[in-house]
Amino acid sequence: MEPFDPDSSRRTIATLDVALGCIAILGLAWIPFFCWSVSLEKSWARAAGERTAAAPSASTEAAHRELVTPEQEQAGALVWVSPGPSAARGELDEVFLDEIDDALGSCLPDDDHREGATIRLVADEKGAEDGSRDTHILAVEYRPPVGEPSRFYEFVGHELQGYFDATGTQACSTGWRSPLANLRRTSPFNPRRMHPILRRPMPHQGTDFGAPKGTPVYASYRGTISFVGPHGAHGNWVAIVHPDGTETGYAHLSKFAQGLEVGDQVRAHQLIGYVGSTGRSTGPHLHFSARAKGTYFDAETLLTPPATAVPEAERHVFLKVKAELDQRLDAAPRPAH
Ligand SMILES: [Zn+2]
Known part of the structure; x- marks a missing residue:
């Protein structure tokens, strides 16, 4: 693993790509939604001509996250290459990571336990007249290096709204994280x-x-x-x-x-x-x-948020939303590693 070079990070290019190909694959005119991808291209990685998908790093200061772009841009796949707090990060990356934390907080492992994990996500994006954009996460798949992936879905019901796991349980603290790796x-x-x-x-x-x-x-x-x-x-x-x-x-x-x-x-x-x-x-x-x-x-x-479930009366609606989001997550490319 190459040492972290802050200057290199400052050269990070953050680009947002509306993945038209993804829309074509799904073949549906779900107009308000876009598959999107966040591309962070480290110049050192380019120079090396390689993508070290899950290489461990000795330094938590050497944190960066890299979108996997094997040959072409891909929609919504992010891999944790070297977790931990990062001193230099693209503006877009910051927003994106905050959104994941806000949505799923305690349901995901701490940053420094995400080594080699991948996230696929489906989000929608609205552009404002002033050129700014508003991204919103609809569904996330968290795939640890070993073990089964977990998926989370946004659901807006009559009584509850937020992010729910596949069983329809809302169990994530929204963005708040433990101040210590182990709480005793x-x-x-x-x-x-x-x-x-x-x-x-x-x-x-x-x-x-x-x-x-x-x-x-x-x-x-x-x-x-x-x-x-x-x-x-x-x-x-x-x-x-x-x-x-x-x-x-x-x-x-x-x-x-x-x-x-x-x-x-x-x-x-x-x-x-x-x-x-x-x-x-x-x-x-x-x-x-x-x-x-x-x-x-x-x-x-x-x-510690209370674990609450989608009410029985709305369960069929949740399952319908989940099925649609599952399809869209399935269509998001996986990182190649
Ligand atoms: Zn005290």
């Missing part, structure tokens, strides 16, 4: 906790997760860094303000991700720091908190 809760959010020594109410305004010092800590959702640095009892603290106004906090860190600064945009699951025991802490753990309009709430609720 040692102390829950508790606004009425009695302090064990002081014997007075001392709310626990976050959730503690035990983890060894140095364990990577990730942004739970995309947003803007609002604080990085020492913050009283929080020790080394990172806070992120997310698009809906929620602010998440990550306390007691041993160190911060290199170069992280207030105002930085981060995406879901981007590395922000490492577990530690700074501030008021008795051992290495992550104190993960969330607040909205200044009031702390249980941050764990962001990560």
Whole structure:
């Protein structure tokens, strides 16, 4: 695997292609929809004249994702070549990945566990008069390197709407991701906790997760860094303000991700720091908190959506939508590797 070259990444060409061939194959005039493809062509990969579909990388900083284009452009196939947060990515790629995370969040493995996985997707796209475009994911197939693929379908019912698995269950958190690869809760959010020594109410305004010092800590959702640095009892603290106004906090860190600064945009699951025991802490753990309009709430609720199923009365409609989307996913080319 060639080392990551940020300059090379800056030369990344992002192109969007409406795959007319795909439409021809399906032979249907489903006018509002287009099969589409996102093509990220790394100049180094071109120079090498090869596509390393599933080559492992030693460095998570060397992250990039590459659309598989064996000979011709293909619709909706993306392979994770080297997962992890990426410092340099095409604008289109950013939007695309955020959309996948927003749609499926917790139903897909973490970025750094997607090595060699492929995603096929069907999306529609609307262009605006100002030349901007609005893409919208309708169905996704996630195919791990080993094991069975999973498919997810958008369904808009009377009571529920969102992305459902093949059984009609809505089980994905929408974009929120775990701040640690493994969550081992040692102390829950508790606004009425009695302090064990002081014997007075001392709310626990976050959730503690035990983890060894140095364990990577990730942004739970995309947003803007609002604080990085020492913050009283929080020790080394990172806070992120997310698009809906929620602010998440990550306390007691041993160190911060290199170069992280207030105002930085981060995406879901981007590395922000490492577990530690700074501030008021008795051992290495992550104190993960969330607040909205200044009031702390249980941050764990962001990560665990209730599993809900399509109501029985609408099941036949769901199955019809699913069948149509399955056909379109089947028609999307697979990466050749
Ligand atoms: Zn805590």
